[in-house]
Amino acid sequence: MDKRPASFYFLGLFFVLFTVFLYGPNITIAILSFQGESGGLTFPMRGVSLHWFGQLFERQAVGDFSSALLRSFALGLMVMVCTVTFSLLAGLAFRKRFVGSSTVFYLTLTSLILPSILVSLGIGLMFDRFGFTPNWFSSGFGSHLTWTLPFGLLIMFAVFNRFNPSYEMASADLGATTLQTFRFILLPLLAPSLTGIGLFGFTLSYDEFARTLMTSGSLNTLPLELFAMTTNVTSPVLYALGTVTTLVSLCVILLTLVLVKQLRKARTR
């Protein structure tokens, strides 16, 4: 191994500082959520306790946290399933040029970069004008899809750009039907990427605030609950909620990574 130039160490240090910058604040509130009962929003810690986590599950104290968590979880799962299915299908479609393909492509890009508040306002107004009641599982679900589908499609593009079509051709040459090729060749090869899209879909929806603002109806999702708390709760219970939701996100990420690894392994076997 040849010697590293001095710039490597500078940049390495820069990278370490960047990581501290990224994680530092989150770790701070994770520590502070174990604040003792008499402790406040900042250091010093006055003892260590699980008091504030307990507070989360007491209905009257901080609103309806557990139902909000359940709603966000259910919505995340719904969004995940649809994102994976729709992106896979659209990804397959885009392998051929078809009339209107650029329009659909640019529409997807627009969906990605349009300010969330516009989408939220639009869907909210649309439901209002047509006399539908907005709900997290109808209007909220639709607004989340406008955020997750573009990510799904872009990942699909990246995947198919590096995809070797000779497997499919071989399968067709051997007399497999389109459905068989899809089921036994394409799907196993794409499984790790699809799991990744699922992870994206779930966490993006689970954490989405702006697009939920006008579309969730009368029942809050978790980010809305959190936002409400930032304006009227001034105790470490806020940090406890932050820590819990972060943990859920982390679990989903870890689970997905393990799953992707398993799928890759199964493929090489």
Add this chain to the structure above:
Amino acid sequence: MISPRQIHSYWQALPLTLTLLGFLVFPICVILVVSFWDYNEYSLIPDFILENYEFLLTSKVTLKAYIQTFKYAFLTWFFTFLIGFTVAYFLAFHVRSQRMQTILFLLCTVPFFTSNIIRMISWIPLLGRNGLVNSALQTSGVIEQPLDWLLYSDFAIILAYVHLYTMFMVVPIFNSMMRIDRNLVEAAVDAGAAPWQILKDIIVPLSKSGIMVGSIFVFTLVMGDFITVKIMGGGIKANVATLIYNEISLLQYPAAAAGAIILLITVLMMLMILFRLVDVRKEL
């Protein structure tokens, strides 16, 4: 003639297309229509008036909010670009094993999956009046009074933006850097180029597309953001999106809709300029 393979494409693209038409295109049309409506305290009145726009375009508040928004967007872009480029450069050119590259890259992307609101409130115990930064500075004797401009200020807003959005810069720049042929760099070294020449003449031009994609992300995210300004600005700072948010809270939907349409036009105009400079589809 449409071939059978093409027919497949049509039904396969249908779910995505329908979702976007129903939950993106149509709602925007509704906003456009409502932006011409009249309203009172209780309800919306279908009409065709230009007052919403007239009020918006002649108000000093709007002008101030737009200046503020562009200020945030530019400063955030500047810092995310500097940090993002450096981080991507380190990952792409200095980390040698692919395994290590993937691990470090994932390490950076994990916080992206946490709620923006949580990432914002996590600055409070650091920047507040009695926060870590202030107490550290006071103990070490650098300052005597706690600094008030750390939280609920433009500084806090920009800091939060950089914290939230730098990864949107790192990912596309890293992507385009990974596609640079390493032989080009080797050849430049052999031909006697200094490190900064390699950076200026090879790496920056060849990662231009990544830089553009990252810039598009950061610009549009900051332009449409209201929650960062609301939380980190402590409710006293306003950008365009917070004006719209406030009108929504007051149920003045036609006014909010007009504001949204103007914001939409602004964002689209900026995107058109950026898209001129790079063909996004070729970069995927």
